[in-house]
Amino acid sequence: MDSSLSLILTFLPLLGALLVLFAPLRGSDEGSPVLWRLAQAIGLVTFLASLPLWTGYGPGTEGVKFLFSVPWFHIQTLQVHFALGVDGLSVLLVLLTTLISVIVLFSAPSHIKKRAREFLFWLLVMECGMIGVFLALDFFTFYLFWEVMLIPLYFLIGIWGGKRRLYATLKFFIYTVAGSVLMLLAIIFLVRTPLALPGNEVPVLTSSILDHLKYLHLPVTTQYYLFLAFAIAFLIKVPTVPFHTWLPDAHVEAPTSGSVILAGVLLKMGTYGLIRFCLPLFPKATLFFAPWLMVIGVIGLLYGAFLAWAQSDLKKLVAYSSISHLGPIVLGTFALNAYGLEGSVIQMISHGVATPALFLLVGMIYERRHTREIAAFGGIAKTMPIFAFFLVLTTFASVGLPGLSGFIGEFLIFVGAFKAWPLLGAIATAGVIFGAVYMLSMVRRVLFGPVKHEENKLLKDLGLREVLVLAPLVILFLWIGLFPGQFTSRTSKTLAQIQAKVLEAR
Amino acid sequence: MHFSFTSTDFYVLLPLLFPVFGAILVLCLDLLLKPGKGARTLVHGLSLLSLLGGILAGVQQYLYLQPSHPLPPKIALGPLLEPVFHFQPWTVLGSILLLFLTLISLLLSGAWWKEGDEEFRAYGEFHVLTLFFPVGAGLLLGAKNLMLAFIGLEILSISLYVLVAFRRSRTKSVEAGLKYFLLGAFGAAFFVYGSALIYAGQGNLDLPAMGTILQEGLPQPFGYAALGGAILFIALFFKASIAPFHMWTPDVYEGAPTPITALMSTGTKAAAFFLLISAARLFPHELVPVFTFLAILSILVGNAGALVQTNLKRLLAYSGIAHAGYLLVAYQAMAVGQGQTDAGIALRALLFYLAVYGITNLAALGVLSWIERKDPEIVTLEGLKGLGRRNPIAAAILAIAALSLAGIPPTAGFWAKYQIFAASIQAGQIPLAIFAILGSVIGLYYYLKILVALYFKEGTSSETLSGNGLATGLTLSFCASAILLVGILPDLFLNVLVNVRL
């Protein structure tokens, strides 16, 4: 049972997706409630199946657990395995994926009105893709799931999105694929270079990531090119500043559930990839490019905050805020010390919990007022106190108020960045101010002040279902904020190995 | 010595002889039987059977050629055939592929016929000509001698000239046929003139011998052979619709009847590349930059041209040009990597790519021909809107074909692209590989345009639109499932190619 868990986790959503697609229910276009129940049940079961990961991969464990590997196919001498497994880096992210998927499944009925059956199909396929990416331990498996994850979101934004959805979804898809195509070339190059494995004397071709992580030794110049190929693909996905223009469009045009999944999990693919592939595989190149990427991280932090401050559309503001919150993760990763790395992982989880909550809240207000212009709101706290409570709490979390999840990630990253490059660390802390500026001015314009518009007077406050959807996220704010040890202890060993691998090349 | 047609020659040519006998039989039957439903099914059935027979003979030959085969070592070709015809694993595979593509396009053409058409009477001739196509292509494929190559090329082209202009009543089809004929003949004239110069230069007409002369770089001083070789290559580029010589492709593909477009886009391209492969030793190193330029130009022209198309057949024509560019990348990797360790990888990449591209293009154009009769507007992107709801199966097949052409992982197209880029990286042509793969990203746009039209847009009418004919439906779903199956388990196809050497 031990090794098959990762297999079950990956393919349960896929089976569910097929089940939903071909379920004999004559659901109306809106999708019969039974269909929704079915999908939600599948989501819940997947989440429950992922819980043993948390207990199985307890604090301080090391190396890969729940390894599942079966020969998939062979091209001449290259034997490719379908390998899945969990290690310190991916355990938290898989749990985040299953949690966010459950939340989306429960929050979607309120705003997905047409073609519900296809929506659920694509959602579950996407969950399978995302879990697959985090669990993949073989290059081909990784790339297969990487693309399987992109197509559903293309459909999610394309069919259920806003007015300019076609432009937005096409831009998102082509931008990401352009990056991942370079990565494909790098993967082909890696897979074609024979690896001297200890078992046999003559170097052999293998596509397993674990072997590459241990035994890959490349000359420096090739490391530079391969590092760039991988890094560009992931920096587009993060997104960092020069490659970020697809994110605001994708977020603004995506339906709420699309934005939640995009912000909650998909953006983590980039940072996960940086830590999983770029650092350990190409240590010398990492050391060479680290300062540059730290600067890019800080630029992302400040530039994202500045842009968010200038937005008048609520969703765009949150989109730019996630660019600003992901900048420090790149900064922390390339600080190349325990604090930076663990801070980045924690910031990934905390961003993966805070921004979806923000998007859910924006979605809830959009469903009531059908507009996202901040100017259209004002004094909402009077008519919707529960909404106000959640919005203020989520704002505090994402602004990094100590005691909530945002602070832990940011503080560790600042410590790490400061150790690596004091001046840059100091500049990065300026982000603390701008982060507060745009978030609080948004909260003030939306919640406080007198009720100027008539419609705001008769808004219905959050229902039980909506509160239940937000509850798990809020609990995680506090859990990570107050007890980060439980999270960092699970990732510290793996990250230490990665850091050691990079530093030994110094 | 006297020239006699030994039994081994007969055995070697068997895969091609089946369609020839089939064609002759169909021709006579067509004359004798009075036109009617029975005659037509007989004709259709017979031609399908002959193709199937050819394929089975080819498969038997391929198994025989496997080194692991228990029978005595490779048999010697008869004196008549030996100087003129290759008998190697990859040529047999090539002919199997061609026969298979013709078989599928014949099956697809089933849905294309409509009672009232004026051409309906010429049902028999259509099948005869279609059967001759693989014969010509097979000869071209195995030709060691330029004469045989020319004959094969002409059989192939002439049968296509007529097929393209088959719908005499519609100006588009006739104009396409005329254009294809004139430019085809123009190309053939180049072929002749090229072979004349080669003959003048080296004294004989067989390709491998020529290779040895040209291999150590072009003879100094500059001889007729090199000039002839260059002109010969141009004729083949024309047939494979590579960039500067691609002009005829969009018009002819749009004008021709859809099943014929399917046959032509996959068959001629494969045949042209097969001859290029056998002429590979002819490949002087000085020409490498030219090939790189042509590859880049094809990818650019093909992908960019397709971006602005509204007619689906024209769009697939341009995508064909782009795919010719990718094939050229692999071909160049093969030629450059001649001496390297795993020289066979490029050849395997080429064969695999041609097979996958063939099936995928057939599926895509097959869907069009399947529904074209019911709703002629389907050929344009506007007409395609909302097909996702009107005919989910056809839409799914077209979507799978589009994703495979784009090279998205769960489809066979991805493994084809993987092979191409593995070959070009193996041959050390990294910049070309990077350009080609970025070019494929441009291509992504118009494949997604198909998906957008299928699923995202709502069509004008929304009543369900069923395909015309069950057989076609079955073949299409066979092709689509093949694409997905190979996509998930590439083993099935790759192991077949394992011991393919040039």
Add this chain to the structure above:
Amino acid sequence: MNDLLFLIPILPLCGAILCGILHAKGGTTKSLSGYIASAAVLGSFAVSLGGFFALGHGEALHQVVYQWIATGDLKVSFGLFFDNLSGFMALVVTGVGFLIHVYSIGYMAHDEGKAKFFAYLNLFIFSMSLLVLGESLPLLFVGWEGVGAMSYLLIGFWYDREGGWPAVAGQKAFITNRVGDMGFLIGMLLLFHHFGTLDIAALKTSSIALPAGLATLISILLFVGATGKSAQIPLFVWLPDAMAGPTPVSALIHAATMVTAGVYMLCRMSFLFVQSPTAMMVVATVGALTAFFAASIAMAQRDIKKVLAYSTVSQLGYMFLACGMGAWSAAIFHVGTHAFFKALLFLGAGSVIHGMHEEQDILKMGGLRKYMKITYVTFLIGGLCLAGFPLTSGFFSKDEILWETVKGGGQIHFILWGIGALTALMTAFYTFRLVGLTFFGKERFDPAEVHPHESPKLMTFPLMVLAALALFGGIMGLPDLIVKDGNWIHHFLSSSVTPLEEGMGHGLGHNYELMFLLLSSLIAIVGITAGFLLYARGPSFGQKIAKMAHPIYVLLAGKWFIDQIYQAFVLTPLFLLSKLAALFDLLVIDGLVNMIGGLAFSLGRIVRKLQDGHLQTYALWMAGSTTALIAWLVFQLWS
């Protein structure tokens, strides 16, 4: 006693949760929340009192609840540290906090959001106690920002009044605090970078020989954090606007507790500050300048709460002056006394406003002593302390600070003492201007609408307690002249703060101390009589002087136009920059991406144009490229 420490922060936290639940439930039980909240704070006051007595025999109490952050060698645990300094501060926070809670029950009696209000107040006390008791800097930072967040919520409590101005004030407070917090954060990072630990006790032992430059840099950074929190010169703008919140909030946050956090932090890190004389000098000068600057503004304010707000900023300036001089115990002593009389003044002002139905402009008041007997008397006592009337607690603490400043004897000391003394004069003046205008002279309000009445029992009781504390608070730190080592607080705190080692030039002897004592009481009396005489009968006389020194009056009334300067030179340029960045992002980066897309499309259109259908153009292209290829081939072979 050690393991009861955690009760101090936890009790208000539970109180807050309970009030929150009451607020969510709504209904009549909401009025219960006031009592729950006050009980919670009383509980933690009792525990701190217990801790205070347990401190008797020397060593500090310490309790570690659980391991909070454990990454690399950054080990931060949720640990509470209760030594003399934190004990005293805890007592002040919870004591004054409790009185203010009781007062708020009355003040917020008919406000329907009162449960939420008490929840916020309790959360505030929770954060403040964390700040005061935190054993490590990150934990102190948790309290530090928690207090900032709570003040944001409390200031913006009446977010829908005056066109949403409280919300803007709250946001301004939070962001200005954050600017300070950035300095504090960088200081912390530097400390960790050099010492590998952030535990205050560990820092104390390991930071003996610190390179001078580093000590100065870290101290100044920490001081920046303190200026943000305790509203000193560059970052004081948020405090006057924070008056938009309910009066008990102003009393609690902006008089007694939050603003003193900066002073506490400085004293807690005194072992660091002491090592860099330049940093000490910076602290002292900023303190003195702020004191003078704020006092000058206070003299020309019309709103009763604004006067008190600027007076707070000014008094804080004094505390920092004391810290700058190394007189940590004097600073803490002034923190204590200031907490008592300033809270008293604020609550008094609150009951005046309560009585005058939300009227805050003192020019529209006058002669209220007839209507609000208790408020008048307690307010007068508070005023006397603030003004530094001899023998009141304010007098002793302020005088000690002035003495400690001049004691050094150096030339800079005299300048700072001069500023201090002048400010003391101004303080006395504006205090009694306020008392005169509010309680004496003719009634300047329309008796028909406004009929002032004494506040209910619940509000006046805390006033009386505070008045008593303010009056007799001075006994904590009697100077040696009057009572031999009567300066109890000095000895009490000596164990937890590092005194500046003596030998700062030739110190002034004891007899000078008596002379300066008399001098400061003289200043106080002169200030009081001047302020009272000028304004007792009404504002007319004051307005005549204002006309005479018109430019100065305009400058002071306009609060030196600091807000406008910040707006012009900091906020608008940044906002424009962000608008510019948004435009840049849209046009340049997005433009670039779309341009690449457009490039492919234009290439496509060219290809399509070439395809003009003419048979012969196709053939031309074929023939043309053939000749080109052959020409290239010939050229290639020829060369």
Add this chain to the structure above:
Amino acid sequence: MILSSLPSLPQATTLIGGVPTDHIMILSAVLFGLGVLGFLIRRDLIVVFMSIELMLNAGNLAFLAAARERFLDPEGQVYTIFVITIAAVEAAVGLALLIAFFRLKSTLDVETATELEG
């Protein structure tokens, strides 16, 4: 003349008619060029078709010249026969297409054949 720099072929001892092979090769090149030009310039489809025939025959000429060079090597001559037969087949098919085109467009002008474009 640039052609003089072309290497000359091994001179056969006895040349029928004494015309050196190079001259014939040049003639065939010229004929081929004319054929291509005719194809590109002429407006009438029949003439266009005739110019293709001209190009094919230029090829034949080149073949025969080379064959003569090789002491009347049969392989070259057989090739010309094949080319001639195939030219005939092409003529048949080509004219059939021309007739079909004429029946629809009632003109043989190349310019009218531009319905397919873009």
